[in-house]
Amino acid sequence: MINFTIKFQYGSPIYEQIVYAVKKAIATGQLKAGDKFPSVREMSKDLRINPNTAGKVVGHLVREGMLEVRPGIGSVVSQLSPASKDQRNKILNDQVEELIVESKRLSISKEDVINAIDSNWSLKERKGK
Amino acid sequence: MINFTIKFQYGSPIYEQIVYAVKKAIATGQLKAGDKFPSVREMSKDLRINPNTAGKVVGHLVREGMLEVRPGIGSVVSQLSPASKDQRNKILNDQVEELIVESKRLSISKEDVINAIDSNWSLKERKGK
DNA sequence: GGCGGTGTACTATGTGATATAGTACAGTTA
DNA sequence: TAACTGTACTATATCACATAGTACACCGCC
Numbered sequence: 001m002i003n004f005t006i007k008f009q010y011g012s013p014i015y016e017q018i019v020y021a022v023k024k025a026i027a028t029g030q031l032k033a034g035d036k037f038p039s040v041r042e043m044s045k046d047l048r049i050n051p052n053t054a055g056k057v058v059g060h061l062v063r064e065g066m067l068e069v070r071p072g073i074g075s076v077v078s079q080l081s082p083a084s085k086d087q088r089n090k091i092l093n094d095q096v097e098e099l100i101v102e103s104k105r106l107s108i109s110k111e112d113v114i115n116a117i118d119s120n121w122s123l124k125e126r127k128g129k
Numbered sequence: 130m131i132n133f134t135i136k137f138q139y140g141s142p143i144y145e146q147i148v149y150a151v152k153k154a155i156a157t158g159q160l161k162a163g164d165k166f167p168s169v170r171e172m173s174k175d176l177r178i179n180p181n182t183a184g185k186v187v188g189h190l191v192r193e194g195m196l197e198v199r200p201g202i203g204s205v206v207s208q209l210s211p212a213s214k215d216q217r218n219k220i221l222n223d224q225v226e227e228l229i230v231e232s233k234r235l236s237i238s239k240e241d242v243i244n245a246i247d248s249n250w251s252l253k254e255r256k257g258k
Numbered sequence: 259g260g261c262g263g264t265g266t267a268c269t270a271t272g273t274g275a276t277a278t279a280g281t282a283c284a285g286t287t288a
Numbered sequence: 289t290a291a292c293t294g295t296a297c298t299a300t301a302t303c304a305c306a307t308a309g310t311a312c313a314c315c316g317c318c
């Protein structure tokens with residue numbers, strides 16, 4: 001059974017959207033460390049995607065340290081690991097910079113951006129959308 | 130003459146990297162409204178890319194409202210326009226959400242993220258890297 | 259009027275990522 | 289043994305990206 005939500009969009013590859021959905025599910029607590037992750041075949045059937053695409057998702061998540069594979073058994077959500085220096089820099093410099101550039105481009109104030117982060121930190125469901 | 134800086138990387142398309150570099154140059158004030166933007170042929174020669182790729186850059190920037198084309202003359206950096214509701218939401222919801230998800234995944238605290246935004250808002254050059 | 263510059267629109271080619279279908283294998287549980 | 293797991297293949301089709309080259313309408317300058 002699939003225990004996270006997906007809504008496919010155009011513009012980015014399917015496997016990438018699923019990977020992000022899983023990251024988000026973990027960040028929100030929908031998926032917790034130790035939870036069983038859907039099998040490749042189950043995922044491909046439920047989401048109606050190719051088994052290879054589903055396998056690609058698992059591969060990515062394993063490589064990023066969010067999933068552990070028990071050979072013959074399946075995969076399990078792994079413990080959150082603290083960021084390495086590189087990962088930390090990538091977020092706190094590059095990704096933050098991108099947010100700032102986009103905000104400035106559209107004349108959004110620093111306060112509005114910080115407020116958005118502060119009030120969305122818990123990642124509760126937004127209504128509408 | 131090219132008046133912004135680029136350093137090509139793997140992983141994302143050339144035209145996208147240039148578009149972002151221009152956005153950043155505008156955000157930092159390196160490029161100001163009214164400044165003449167390099168021509169397609171000049172850009173393709175200086176950056177050693179195909180004229181079509183350079184044309185793609187101009188097309189994107191025009192579509193996003195950062196460049197104005199004077200037919201027969203060239204293109205010019207246009208005035209910053211305030212964000213539409215959709216653009217504002219895309220940043221303040223989607224892009225902020227992505228930053229939060231990535232941060233939580235790597236156990237980076239909300240305070241660290243907000244501090245990074247606060248102290249990088251001026252977009253001064255970082256040393257090293 | 260003509261030259262040289264501008265953005266833009268074509269055709270065409272090659273490469274790589276993405277998604278699909280199908281098959282196969284080693285490992286583990288029941 | 290039977291049924292499940294992730295993984296690794298071959299093969300095909302499509303699309304984005306980057307390249308090369310040509311062409312056109314437009315404008316400023318001499």
